[in-house]
Amino acid sequence: MATFGWPEMLFIFRSAGWTLLLTLVAFSIGGVVGAALAIMRLSPSRVLRAIASTYILVIQSIPVLMVLFMSYYGLSLFGIGLPPFLAASASLAIYASAYLAEIWRGSIESVPFQQWEASSSLALTRPQQYRYIILPQAVRISLPPTVGFLVQLVKNTSIVSVVGFVELSRAGTLVSNATFLPFQVFSLVAAIYFTICFPLSRLSRHLEKVMNAGRPH
């Protein structure tokens, strides 16, 4: 039976780096897809709107775990043996894209309608309207919920341990199985998650307060 000493702790700390990397990759890819989906949701084309809203509805109505299994086993069905890191990032990106799309759609929609009218009166094209008028305002509005979602994403990376990828939770499980000290090991793991998530939660709330204070009534 192994002891719960420095090497084990170091192993856990190092795996937290994978959790962060996973979050970063999933957020970047999910962000790009999510932005596209948000714009599709608001596009004048009914087909694009329907595709985007169906995708969002489905992803938000199934467990992240199922997104993970579906991408993992689905791709292996095509003979593509995905390395666990890729399968994990891909499924978390899919998950993130749906939630980010909804957050950002809401942010874009909360830019006052008159801004669209005013900018189209100035003969701006739709992409120009987005680029110069709407998005700069929407990004500000979207910051608090986006940071808040980042917390959810960090926490949800924990489930990818199931496809064999060793991030923070999986490292905890391995050390716990080896040392039979689940309480101590998972306390450390929880503390590390908390150290990552709590500042983000506070930041999200802070941004929200700042924004509410600046909002004209």
Added chain:
Amino acid sequence: MPAVLIENVHKSFGAVEVLKGVSLSVESGQVVAIIGRSGSGKSTLLRCVNGLEACQSGRIEVAGHVLDQDQKKLRELRKDVGIVFQSYNLFPHLTAGENIMLAPRLAKGLGGPELRRMAEEVLAKVGLSEKFDAYPDNLSGGQQQRVAIARSLAMQPKVMLFDEVTSALDPELTGEVLVVMEDLAKAGMTMLLVTHEMNFARNVADVTVFMHQGRIWESGPSADLFAAPKTPELQAFLSAGVH
């Protein structure tokens, strides 16, 4: 022993002193109207009487209770002192009947058919018998205010406070509320009211008190006060016509 006794009450919000030593007494069965400009401290004075605002110094005694910020004593006082607000403040999730029965049930432990009969009785007093099961949202402002009066009456208070109860109402709806209040006055209820309705003060109140800059500037029997205001401030207030 007066029903309401206010002695040298001082009250400040931060650096602003809104009540600068107010003394007033209301005899049992008397109706006293407080008039004055907004910001004169009249609503604050009324809210001090049932402890919604705490005054910094002075002494208030209502219906035999000495005002004390201790929660238990405050509750005992409030069982005997009803208040009706400008914005009615009915509970939106309860019907008119439930609004009325809530406090007698929770604060006085009443229940059963008697409670319901009593609620129907007070609702009849304000002329809304048929609205027992209506939700506030489905009542007009005047009806909501009458239910609010009935809700206070259901506690069988010894003193009733009215805080500008017609100010939020459309002009055509104030009449029905004033009629209910006049009936109460005739029935011998002790009433202390803050109002902008000069006719009501003149005709119904035994005594009218004019507040100005946190003080009682002038007071007397309503008929005299309105007929012959002594201070230039009250003269100006009454002749302005808009309150």
Added chain:
Amino acid sequence: MKFTLNFDPIWPEIDAILEGILLTIGLSAGAIILGSMLAVLLVALKSLAGRWVGLLVDAYVELMRNTPFLIQLFMIFFGLPLLGIRMSGTQAGLLAMTMNLGAYAAEIIRAGVESTHRSQLEAGVSLALTRLQVFRYVVLKPALAKVWPALTSQFVLMMLASSICSFISVAELSGVAAIIESRTFRSFEIYIIVTLTYLVMALALKSFLLALGKRLFPNLSGVARINARGSAV
């Protein structure tokens, strides 16, 4: 490229899937009911009890919101037995879900409670009600009505997150899927079926809860909704 879907080996497992569905429903229903009760208790403590109790409630809520559900589940399932508290996987799952949902729902309900207009509180205390009575009979119901849509989303998310209980071998829908997978080796097929089942359950739960909200708060359908921060576990 080989691309073959074969659902045949899965049909004999329908009974197991149904049992998994039932356990998912049971866990979710239990967590929603118990978690809501815990949430209301936390909010009541926060708004009525003293400062120190309020800080404890805050600490609990922050702790639950800023650590993964999976780790909470592990702490309860693997950690509590060391303190002499033994429980089955299902019990541990229900406890973890209740504690997690309690924290999230408390945060949502608190937003509703804090939006209560001061005049409602004044009317309550002026009628000689105690602060607890004001909370219970004046504040709570309109507050719940205001945040019901946000609560609904949170309840659905909790139902979806119940799948994580399969990590400690609870035989709810995902757990059953893993068992069938190991028996039939038709991984993708079984996960298609289970994913669709979750989809239907999530949509059904959502419409059920919204209909329930209309029944619970019939005359409050018009109250301003609060978009409290609902989020994944």
